[in-house]
Amino acid sequence: MPDKATGGVGKYPWRLLKDGGSFFVPRTDYKTENYRPHPAPALGIKVMTRKTCENNIWGVRVWRIA
16 A cells, blocks of 8 residues: 555646646635635645636635745
8 A cells, every 4th residue: 555645636736836827716615604725745836826706706726925
């Protein structure tokens, strides 16, 4: 049996996100108003999030900062 799981399918493009890159999560994709997507600690990625309205759709923009 392997020591830890690798691969898998994630809901958000964490591994594809370059420093300074971002993606938008529409409000309809999460259940609570204060939801903030965050990467798994093992990825070593730091992000910043902001509530925003884009193209008349409310949601959260996620930026990779490190």
